[in-house]
Amino acid sequence: MSIGPAWYLGLAAVLFALGAVGVMVRRNVLVMFMCVELMLNAANLTFVTFSRVLGDIGGQSLVFFVLVVAAAEVVVGLGVVVAIFRRRAAATADDLHGMKG
Amino acid sequence: MNVLLGVTVPDAITFGICAVVVLSGAIGVIVSRNAVHAALSLVLTLFGIAVLFIEQHAYFLAAVQVIVYAGAIVVLFLFVIMFLGVDREEDVRAEPLRGQRPLAVVLTAISLAGVLALSATANWVTGAHRVAGGVNAGGHTDTFNLGKSIFTTYLWAFEITAALLVIAVVGAVVLARRPARAEDEEPAADGRAAPLAPIEGSQGAGGPIEGGASAGGQGDGDEGDGAAGADAARRPAAGVPASAEVSR
Incomplete structure (x- = not known):
């Protein structure tokens, strides 16, 4: 008998909270993206856990789609970072105050 | 006797080892001053998650997790970090918004406690128990059933995903491409210099470029002829990390 789902869900919740703290606390845009990846992984872990609990393959299919969306998001996000860096030489979110009044 | x-x-x-690995990797992502160290801590977390997938009999997803996340996404992160030259220490202590960090930690801790308390007492799942078939339906492996569900139940979503990937690739190419005017002006300095000049001028006026080296390089590229213009047009790209170092 393997570990019950409660442990996995608790671990996923803590991982999601760590990712959220990272997004709010860090200023480097790249590290903020990594923290978004942490949150996506927490969601993936929850999906797989419920897939096992309910005996439904749909949860694993959803994880597959989350992987694809995460890859696309990272590609576009890093493209934006490169484009911004080329104009402003700014790697932290605080340097991007172009719309400040 | 080995049941506890x-x-x-x-x-x-x-599970215990993987939980420790996952959480320590996540903490490493948050607290590491160097972006490269953060990316390597992210690899640690992703591997821990992959092992937890195996532990829950999601073998295909574990392999995909390692290949796509650790093999592609983290390498992309590292590539951009090296490309931009931001792999130096960031001052984690600096706090532009006073009190934002303690507030963020406290609010997230409260939310986490709320979620844990709710999930400890409430009913987790409602609704239909099974939509897309069992994990091991028909005596097949999870890989077989996953592929079957993706190509039957979720076929439309799969097609949309293909479109999404194409759009993302095109968008990334458009975003990361060097601005066309910097490349175009060098061979056409004799013939097409006049129509291109306003574009260059408007860019120089619109975008406040930090760092004296890159701004000076663009100014030279405007006035100089063929060879000197090509040289100066290439200089801003190489000069950006240096000016970034100055401005940090």
Whole structure:
């Protein structure tokens, strides 16, 4: 008998909270993206856990789609970072105050 | 005899080790001053998650997790970090918004406690128990059933995903491409210099470029002829990390 789902869900919740703290606390845009990846992984872990609990393959299919969306998001996000860096030489979110009044 | 609290001991040990690895990797991402170290801590977390997938009999997803996340996404992160030259220490202590960090930590801790308390007392799942078939339906492996569900039940979503990937690739190419005017002006300096000049001028006026080196390089590129213009047009790209170092 393997570990019950409660442990996995608790671990996923803590991982999601760590990712959220990272997004709010860090200023480097790249590290903020990594923290978004942490949150996506927490969601993936929850999906797989419920897939096992309910005996439904749909949860694993959803994880597959989350992987694809995460890859696309990272590609576009890093493209934006490169484009911004080329104009402003700014790697932290605080340097991007172009719309400040 | 190797059953403790209804759980086999190897499973418990695996879960414990993986939980420690995942959480330490996540903490490493948050607290590391160097972006490269953060990316390597992210690899640690992703591997821990992959092992937890195996522990829950999602073998295909574990392999995909390692290949796509650790093999592609983290390498992309590292590539951009090296490309931009931001792999130096960031001052984590600096706090532009006073009190934002303690507030963020406290609010997230409250939310986490709320979620844990709710999930400890409430009913987890409602609704239909099974939509897309069992994980091991028909005596097949999870890989077989996953592929079957993706190409039957979720076929439309799969097609949309293909479109999404194409759009993302095109968008990334458009975003990361060097601005066309910097490349175009060098061979056409004799003939097409006049129509291109206003574009260059408007860019120089619109975008406040930090760092004296890159701004000076663009100014030279405007006035200089063929060879000097090509040289100066290439200089801003190489000069950006240096000016970034100055401005940090």
